[in-house]
Amino acid sequence: MSTETAYFRTPEVVAPELGMTPTELRRYCRASEKHHTRLSNNRIMLDQDNIDAIIAFVKEQKEKPVIDPVTGDEDPFA
Numbered sequence: 001m002s003t004e005t006a007y008f009r010t011p012e013v014v015a016p017e018l019g020m021t022p023t024e025l026r027r028y029c030r031a032s033e034k035h036h037t038r039l040s041n042n043r044i045m046l047d048q049d050n051i052d053a054i055i056a057f058v059k060e061q062k063e064k065p066v067i068d069p070v071t072g073d074e075d076p077f078a
Contacts, residue, residue, distance in 0.1 A: 008037065008045035018055070025054070032057045 015025040029036040029044050035053040036044045046054070065074045 008039070008047055011044055011046065014046050014051060018051075028054055028058055031061075 011022040011025040011029070015022040018025065020028075026044055029046075029050075032054065035050050035057055036046055037050065039045050067074060
């Protein structure tokens, strides 16, 4: 039996490692627009570089302040 790991992994496999759901991970992949690979049938697949980039993307998004669209001020409750 081989102990090699696959080069590409699915969101279903990677998401639990990152502490999120597969749907949440797919949304981050779509939002980042470039930190994933699409294979046949338009499936999202991730290699280790993609995973590292998604982690950095998520951290960057969490650091951005949320702006209230009505007042234009930073939302202190977001």
